[in-house]
Amino acid sequence: xxxxxxxxxxxxxxxxxxxxxxxxxxxxxxxxxxxxxxxxxxxxxxxxxxxxxxxxxxxxxxxxxxxxxxxxxxxxxxxxxxxxxxxxxxxxxxxxxxxxxxxxxxxxxxxxxxxxxxxxxxxxxxxxxxxxxxxxxxxxxxxxxxxxxxxxxxxxxxxxxxxxxxxxxxxxxxxxxxxxxxxxxxxxxxxxxxxxxxxxxxxxxxxxxxxxxxxxxxxxxxxxxxxxxxxxxxxxxxxxxxxxxxxxxxxxxxxxxxxxxxxxxxxxxxxxxxxxxxxxxxxxxxxxxxxxx
Amino acid sequence: xxxxxxxxxxxxxxxxxxxxxxxxxxxxxxxxxxxxxxxxxxxxxxxxxxxxxxxxxxxxxxxxxxxxxxxxxxxxxxxxxxxxxxxxxxxxxxxxxxxxxxxxxxxxxxxxxxxxxxxxxxxxxxxxxxxxxxxxxxxxxxxxxxxxxxxxxxxxxxxxxxxxxxxxxxxxxxxxxxxxxxxxxxxxxxxxxxxxxxxxxxxxxxxxxxxxxxxxxxxxxxxxxxxxxxxxxxxxxxxxxxxxxxxxxxxxxxxxxxxxxxxxxxxxxxxxxxxxxxxxxxxxxxxxxxxxx
Numbered sequence: 001x002x003x004x005x006x007x008x009x010x011x012x013x014x015x016x017x018x019x020x021x022x023x024x025x026x027x028x029x030x031x032x033x034x035x036x037x038x039x040x041x042x043x044x045x046x047x048x049x050x051x052x053x054x055x056x057x058x059x060x061x062x063x064x065x066x067x068x069x070x071x072x073x074x075x076x077x078x079x080x081x082x083x084x085x086x087x088x089x090x091x092x093x094x095x096x097x098x099x100x101x102x103x104x105x106x107x108x109x110x111x112x113x114x115x116x117x118x119x120x121x122x123x124x125x126x127x128x129x130x131x132x133x134x135x136x137x138x139x140x141x142x143x144x145x146x147x148x149x150x151x152x153x154x155x156x157x158x159x160x161x162x163x164x165x166x167x168x169x170x171x172x173x174x175x176x177x178x179x180x181x182x183x184x185x186x187x188x189x190x191x192x193x194x195x196x197x198x199x200x201x202x203x204x205x206x207x208x209x210x211x212x213x214x215x216x217x218x219x220x221x222x223x224x225x226x227x228x229x230x231x232x233x234x235x236x237x238x239x240x241x242x243x244x245x246x247x248x249x250x251x252x253x254x255x256x257x258x259x260x261x262x263x264x265x266x267x268x269x270x271x272x273x274x275x276x277x278x279x280x281x282x283x284x285x286x287x288x289x290x291x292x293x
Numbered sequence: 294x295x296x297x298x299x300x301x302x303x304x305x306x307x308x309x310x311x312x313x314x315x316x317x318x319x320x321x322x323x324x325x326x327x328x329x330x331x332x333x334x335x336x337x338x339x340x341x342x343x344x345x346x347x348x349x350x351x352x353x354x355x356x357x358x359x360x361x362x363x364x365x366x367x368x369x370x371x372x373x374x375x376x377x378x379x380x381x382x383x384x385x386x387x388x389x390x391x392x393x394x395x396x397x398x399x400x401x402x403x404x405x406x407x408x409x410x411x412x413x414x415x416x417x418x419x420x421x422x423x424x425x426x427x428x429x430x431x432x433x434x435x436x437x438x439x440x441x442x443x444x445x446x447x448x449x450x451x452x453x454x455x456x457x458x459x460x461x462x463x464x465x466x467x468x469x470x471x472x473x474x475x476x477x478x479x480x481x482x483x484x485x486x487x488x489x490x491x492x493x494x495x496x497x498x499x500x501x502x503x504x505x506x507x508x509x510x511x512x513x514x515x516x517x518x519x520x521x522x523x524x525x526x527x528x529x530x531x532x533x534x535x536x537x538x539x540x541x542x543x544x545x546x547x548x549x550x551x552x553x554x555x556x557x558x559x560x561x562x563x564x565x566x567x568x569x570x571x572x573x574x575x576x577x578x579x580x581x582x583x584x585x586x
Contacts, residue, residue: 021443021447021459022459024439075397103374104439106400107400107433108434108439111434111435130411133411134408134411137404137408137411138408140400140404142317146400150316150394153393153394154316176313
């Protein structure tokens with residue numbers, strides 16, 4: 001796991017160049033290279049490896065997904081969105097570079113990520129690269145990541161009429177948000193890892209299912225931590241969800257049911273991936289189960 | 294020309310769907326379908342046609358470029374950027390949908406445009422689509438469109454030390470902004486039209502040169518109109534550039550030199566493209582020359 005993280009950090013550092021005008025390159029690099037667990041790229045590389053692929057070929061895509069993740073953090077933290085001043089223990093992008101540059105750094109990352117995939121995936125066929133790019137743009141766009149973020153923002157306010165927002169109950173809306181705001185990047189990472197490895201349709205679908213369940217587990221874990229953790233541990237403002245009356249699994253069903261749901265999802269994931277005997281996948285899953293208890 | 298505009302409008306309407314959550318789809322569609330001259334998509338289709346291509350095959354790309362253009366308008370108008378309340382005579386996106394949705398609609402369009410290229414270009418090879426996508430992401434990103442917008446924003450303030458900003462004089466900075474903020478989308482349109490037509494390298498390069506010169510002429514024309522036109526004619530706030538002490542060809546060299554420069558650039562364009570006898574290209578060029586006089 002640490003070997004993968006080091007590799008991803010090294011490559012991210014290599015891909016995030018300086019340039020003119022200096023501020024925009026610095027701003028992009030600032031958030032992309034903030035120390036992090038690199039869960040998404042690590043899972044992309046590991047999916048590629050367990051399906052018999054060469055992880056070298058998955059590195060540009062793995063790093064591109066981390067860039068898209070950073071993009072979503074930069075824009076989520078903006079004053080007009082979650083208005084968060086800290087991220088991973090450091091001032092948010094717009095606190096350092098100003099709002100205009102933060103908006104543009106996010107914009108730039110959305111295009112820079114696929115540019116890296118196209119320019120650095122030297123040994124992949126045009127067909128494979130195009131498949132990966134198609135997954136990427138679909139995930140990054142209105143049908144997934146953006147749709148999830150919008151549902152998250154709108155469900156925070158007073159848009160509920162008798163437990164109904166645009167035809168969905170709170171539970172359905174929550175599932176939509178978890179699927180599209182959080183699970184999307186894990187699905188993208190695992191699925192593209194499988195595509196790059198040359199996995200068959202069944203394997204690609206399994207990796208997608210893994211990503212879906214993991215994303216939901218991870219979001220509920222994140223919401224639990226927002227209740228029980230500290231600023232020092234998480235590096236971001238704590239207890240904001242409850243204060244904002246935000247729709248989360250914890251605010252909707254309580255801590256106990258939330259913990260139970262995470263364990264259920266992780267059991268389901270084990271039944272999909274245990275055949276691969278992946279220490280890395282197992283270690284990621286067990287860390288989450290330990291932390292919420 | 295009107296036939297092309299109708300075709301583009303019809304296809305944009307078809308591509309910009311409704312969906313859940315409703316607001317984000319409405320917001321994207323709102324700015325993309327604002328009535329406009331559709332210069333970029335028209336030039337993409339015409340480049341494809343004069344080089345012997347089938348314009349049907351260029352339609353998804355032509356529309357994608359209009360989406361990217363709309364994206365740049367939505368984000369440029371934000372309070373943290375140019376803070377403009379009107380666009381094409383209508384309230385700006387963030388005035389209708391709020392800042393958060395406007396930021397996310399722009400984000401979504403950056404990915405939606407290449408998604409349309411990939412999903413709707415049915416008769417193009419993977420190699421050609423990938424080439425077009427590569428041009429798109431490079432144009433949309435930090436090396437071109439975003440870099441140009443950042444230089445534009447930063448050059449407005451007090452970042453000048455003895456006519457120097459990050460190693461460039463005002464004239465050099467202006468050229469960088471015109472090339473990367475404005476010419477980029479015309480270059481992208483003409484170049485991808487040529488690629489889709491199967492043009493040779495020389496033809497692709499000529500179309501790129503045309504786009505470069507046209508973009509510069511168009512930006513100077515736009516800055517002249519900001520001085521001499523009315524809100525009714527342009528559909529946006531007038532005289533803001535001078536008020537903001539913005540760096541433009543007009544504020545730097547005066548109206549007369551600006552007019553002269555536009556005529557020079559258009560003469561240079563004619564020497565590149567007159568061999569194609571394109572009524573559409575000629576009509577676009579002559580309209581600009583007429584309006585500034």
